[in-house]
Amino acid sequence: LWNTGATTASIDVIAPGDYTVTVTDSDNGCSATTSIVVKENKSVVQAEIKSSGNLSCITTSVVLDGSSSVFTGNATYLWSTGATTPQIQVTAPGDYYLVVSVGTNGCSDTATFKVTQDIVKPIVNISGNQELTCSRTSIILDASNSIVQGTASYLWNTGATTSSITVTQPGVYSVTVRDSNNGCSTSIAAINVVSNYGTQDLDGKSISLCISEVPFSLKDLLVESYVEGGNWKDDNNSGGLVGELFDPSIVNLGDYEFTYTEPGDCGRKITVYVNVNDDCIVLPCSTEGTIEISKVVTANDDGVNDAFTISDVASCGFTAEVQIFNRWGKIVYQSTNYQNNWKGYHDNSGLTFNTNNKLPTGTYYYIVKIIGSGYKPITGYIYLGTH
Numbered sequence: 001l002w003n004t005g006a007t008t009a010s011i012d013v014i015a016p017g018d019y020t021v022t023v024t025d026s027d028n029g030c031s032a033t034t035s036i037v038v039k040e041n042k043s044v045v046q047a048e049i050k051s052s053g054n055l056s057c058i059t060t061s062v063v064l065d066g067s068s069s070v071f072t073g074n075a076t077y078l079w080s081t082g083a084t085t086p087q088i089q090v091t092a093p094g095d096y097y098l099v100v101s102v103g104t105n106g107c108s109d110t111a112t113f114k115v116t117q118d119i120v121k122p123i124v125n126i127s128g129n130q131e132l133t134c135s136r137t138s139i140i141l142d143a144s145n146s147i148v149q150g151t152a153s154y155l156w157n158t159g160a161t162t163s164s165i166t167v168t169q170p171g172v173y174s175v176t177v178r179d180s181n182n183g184c185s186t187s188i189a190a191i192n193v194v195s196n197y198g199t200q201d202l203d204g205k206s207i208s209l210c211i212s213e214v215p216f217s218l219k220d221l222l223v224e225s226y227v228e229g230g231n232w233k234d235d236n237n238s239g240g241l242v243g244e245l246f247d248p249s250i251v252n253l254g255d256y257e258f259t260y261t262e263p264g265d266c267g268r269k270i271t272v273y274v275n276v277n278d279d280c281i282v283l284p285c286s287t288e289g290t291i292e293i294s295k296v297v298t299a300n301d302d303g304v305n306d307a308f309t310i311s312d313v314a315s316c317g318f319t320a321e322v323q324i325f326n327r328w329g330k331i332v333y334q335s336t337n338y339q340n341n342w343k344g345y346h347d348n349s350g351l352t353f354n355t356n357n358k359l360p361t362g363t364y365y366y367i368v369k370i371i372g373s374g375y376k377p378i379t380g381y382i383y384l385g386t387h
Contacts, residue, residue, distance in 0.1 A: 013038055020126035043154075046070035047100040051204035055117035058183030061091045064113055066098045071310075076101045093117035104359060118182040123147040126188060127176065132195045134266035138168045143175045150181030170195040183334055197265040204260070206273035209248040210280035218258055219244050221272035227262040233269070235259055248276045293368060293378065298385040299358065308342040308382060321369040324382070332359055338368075344384050356384045 002011050003020045012021060016038050024031035048070070052063040066077055067086035078087050078099045090096060092363040093115050103106035128141040144163035146152055154163050157174045167173060170193050176186040203223040218241075230326045234241040235258060240251040246258070255277050260270045279351065299306055310320050322338040325331055344358045361384060368378040 002055050002193055006265045010082060014265065017200070038158045044070065044072070044098055045075070045102050045109040047094070047098055047109040049098055049113040051113060051115065054115060055093055055351040056184070057119050057121070059373045061089050062115060064088050064096055064098075064115070066111065067099065069098075069100045069109070069111070071102050071107075073102050076103060076136065077097060079103060081324070090115055107246040115119075117182055118147065118149075120179075120182065121184045122179050122186045124175065124177045124193050126186040128191075130193050132168070132170055132197075134197050134199070137168050137266075139193065140164050140166050140176075141173055143177060143195075146177045146186075148177065148179040150179050153178045153180065167193055169193075175365070195265065199261075200215055200269045202268055204270045204272035205274070208277060208279075209246075210273040211251075211253065211276060211278050212249050212280055215242075215245040215247040216274075217244050218246055218260070218272055218274075222260055222270050226260065226270060227264075227267065229260040230260050230267060233259045233261070246274060246276075253277055260275045282358060291370065291378065293366070293376075293380060294372075294381075294382060296385070297344055297382045300385075306343060307340055308366075309340045310338065310368060313373070316373070318373045319371045323367045325365045325367075326359070327362065327364075329365075334363070336371075344386050359384060361386050 001007055001022045003018075004011055004013075011019070016035050020033060020035035022033040024033050025368055031051060046069060047066065050065045050066050050068055052065075053059050057287055064079075065087045065277040066079075069075065077084055078101070079085075080095075080097045081088055088096075094115050095112060097110055097112045099108055099110050116263045117242065124143060125145045125147070126141055126143050127145060129139045131135065132139065138338060142164035143154055149243055152163070155178075156162075156163055156165050157172075158167075160167060165173070168246060171339075173193060175193045176185050202223055204223055207221060207325075208214055208217070220228075225294070232244055234256075236256045238246075238251045238256045240247045240256075241258060246256075256276065258272050258274065260272070260372045262268050262270075290311075292309075294305065294307075294309045296305050297308050298304065308324070310322075313320055319336075320338040322333070322335050322342070323331055324333040324342070332348065333342055335342070346357060346359050355385075364382050364384055366380060366382055370378070
């Protein structure tokens with residue numbers, strides 16, 4: 001008989017205390033009593049996990065530490081990863097748990113820790129024109145509109161660390177944007193700045209030069225705002241240009257163009273015009289009123305008035321065009337380049353005389369044109385004596 005009232009040979013107890021039992025022999029009625037003291041060994045176990053931080057672009061691993069767990073005596077550790085050490089190092093986000101057990105009494109406790117990871121990279125946005133021109137010699141590339149969680153820091157491939165840069169040269173420009181919250185960064189190299197230098201074409205002045213003049217500086221024909229230090233081009237390959245000086249005395253008569261290109265990518269092209277003439281040259285030529293023309297032709301080979309003659313015009317560069325008519329207005333002779341050689345013969349028109357094809361004696365009418373002179377046609381009468 002137990003002091004709990006139980007009458008079984010054994011009892012289960014769940015509380016500390018003094019327990020007694022009386023055993024009675026049924027044959028003689030004798031009995032004996034004994035007691036036992038049940039003590040409680042229930043040490044408190046409290047599992048705890050501490051972390052060195054969370055995962056990010058900078059922190060790629062963290063330490064989970066269970067060594068600060070509370071217990072009495074010796075304890076064992078069992079992590080959800082299978083590790084049995086007080087500390088573990090993890091590289092992936094997720095829920096981790098730790099069971100701390102005390103071996104003397106079998107008590108244990110479980111702690112759970114959630115490891116998070118922030119690897120969200122910045123979204124980089126660059127604004128700005130991407131074309132350099134003669135009127136736009138610099139552009140600003142601005143990355144300040146990039147999206148980050150914390151504060152952004154910048155590093156351009158030029159070495160600049162500002163949110164925007166000013167560029168004056170074509171090329172590829174990139175920037176790395178870093179987020180202060182998680183250390184993540186994004187680089188972008190898609191900004192290709194190009195140049196489109198469309199030069200301006202201008203017309204300068206023009207001038208007429210005589211072939212006897214001294215070399216002339218073509219700079220005097222440029223626009224007033226021209227930039228020094230450019231280059232000249234002989235557009236028509238006249239052969240008379242040396243540097244900026246043009247020598248009219250060594251070129252052919254005619255019109256020439258020369259182009260001056262200012263220095264730099266945006267240098268303007270200025271075209272000037274030169275006419276080379278011989279207006280200043282006095283030729284040993286007869287004037288319109290002093291040209292002498294035969295009045296009589298006696299083609300008898302006596303050395304006097306043997307041919308119809310016109311005073312020299314060839315030395316002036318002119319040619320004579322001659323037409324001779326009979327009294328009925330019929331052309332009996334004509335030449336487009338007369339050489340003072342008509343002696344009264346016909347050219348298959350008009351009347352003939354005898355068998356030598358000479359025209360008959362009589363008065364004829366002539367028209368003489370001095371080609372290239374600008375003179376008016378010269379007309380008159382010629383007496384032809386053929387016998």
